[in-house]
Amino acid sequence: MQEVTMGENAEMGLPSRLPALLGIRHPIVQAGMSWASSSPALALAVARAGGLGTIAAGPMRPEDLVAAIRAVRAGTDAPFAVNVPLYNKRAAAFLDIAAAERVPVLIGSQGGPRGHVERFHALGAKWLHVVAAPEHAVKAEAAGVDALVVVGAEAGGHPPPNEVSTLVLVRAVVRAVTIPVIAAGGIADGAGICAAFALGAEGAQLGTRFLMTKEASVHEAYKQAVLAAGVGDTTLVGRGALPIRQIRNAFSAEVEAAERAGMAREDWLALIASRSLKDAALSGDVAQGKVEAGQSCGLVQDILPAAEVMARLVAETVAARRRLVA
Ligand SMILES: Cc1cc2nc3c(=O)[nH]c(=O)nc-3n(C[C@H](O)[C@H](O)[C@H](O)COP(=O)(O)O)c2cc1C
Known part of the structure; x- marks a missing residue:
């Protein structure tokens, strides 16, 4: 890994190697979110505001991914990321596109990084890797990834199956590795970012907060369902x-009624697979679709332009840090 200095982030006043490593202004990552960030708008707005904007390749057609990457690049000189879920049947195609388009930062999830890291380092790109267990973090560090995104149980989308919380998991991973750790799951404001840094993280990745922006490309009914939800409604x-x-x-x-009734596992799995995030995100079916969101939905009370979210996060982090120091 390239040597970088542990500079105090000028505006947030918290120590992080990520601005120097990734070329970003603030160590804030907009999480890759299927559908919500599977288009250029959100990633571009966050990149322009000094965070790491991320295009979620997961549900995209290859030609749409190419167009989205080019649209972000046309809109800013700032770096940005593409999230590739490595189990996805189109993962190889997504990686080929990211290589051909010289995407500056890759965020790999749901699969091992081995093999991919060397390829993208040779192109001058950085590889961040999503992990949900300390042992996976150690393996990813050994495979040469540049930083880790550590996702705890509060997160929307796929949290760790063993449901270890962000508070515990981030701390365990920080103890286990030396590369920068980006905390994710349940962080929605500056107090949450400050808490992540107190655990030893050097950045924060926010999903649900950025889902509640004008630029997130999900159905309005989806946003309203998340807006109405409290911290106990996931x-x-x-x-x-x-x-x-x-x-x-x-x-x-x-699904819960089927579990109580003792439904056979095969039928239960088929029931779970019968509905999708797409039903909710694209069609707006918030009753029957998978309305993926984290527990922090209860902390988010507005749908804002992403640039305003970024500005607020930085100001709130500074305020939270001042409160602690005072
Ligand atoms: C609607 C939605 C879609 C998501 N899609 C993906 C995805 O495609 N790839 C991925 O690695 N993580 C995905 N995630 C997880 C996020 O990247 C992130 O880790 C999580 O949202 C962080 O927790 P938070 O929602 O509490 O901020 C998704 C999360 C949400 C809410």
Whole structure:
């Protein structure tokens, strides 16, 4: 890994190697979110505001990914990231596109980084890797990744199946590795960012907060459902398989009723697979679709332009730090 200095981030006043490592102004990452950031708008707005904006390749057609990368690049000189879920059947195509388009930062999730890191380092890119367990963090560091995104149980989308909280998991990973750690799951404001730094993280990745922006490309009904939800209104669907955290709705109630009734595992898995994030995000079916969001939905009370979210996060972090120091 390239040597970088542990500079105090000028505006946030918190120590982080990430601005120098990634060429960003603030160590704030807009999480890759399927559908919500599977277009250029959100990533571009965050990149322009000094954070790391991320295009989520997961549900995209390859030609749309190429267009989105080019649109972000046309709109800013700032670096940005592409998130590639490595289990995805189009992952190889996404990686080829990211290489050909010289994407500056890759965020790999749901799979091992080995092999990919060398390829992208040779192109001058950085590889951040999403992990949800200390042992995976150690393996990813050994594979040469530049930094880790550590996702705890509060997170929207896929939290760790063993449900270890961000508070505990980030601390365990910081103890286990020497590369920079970016905390994720349950962080929605400057106090949360400050807390992550107190644990030893050098950056924060926010999903649900950036989902609630004008630029996030999900149906308006989805945003309103997340806006209305309190901190206790999410649930894990699919415990024991690959769980997702979503807003409680008719679909999650149906899955829970099936579990109580002792439904056979095969039928239960088929029931879970019968609905999708796409149903909610694209079609606006917030009763039957998977309305993925984190527990921090209860901390988010407005839908704002992403630039304003970034400005608020920086100001709130400074205020939270001052409060502690005072
Ligand atoms: C709607 C939604 C879609 C997501 N899609 C992806 C994805 O495609 N790839 C991925 O690695 N993580 C995905 N995630 C997880 C986020 O990248 C991030 O880790 C998580 O949102 C952080 O927790 P928070 O929502 O509490 O901020 C998704 C999360 C949400 C809410």
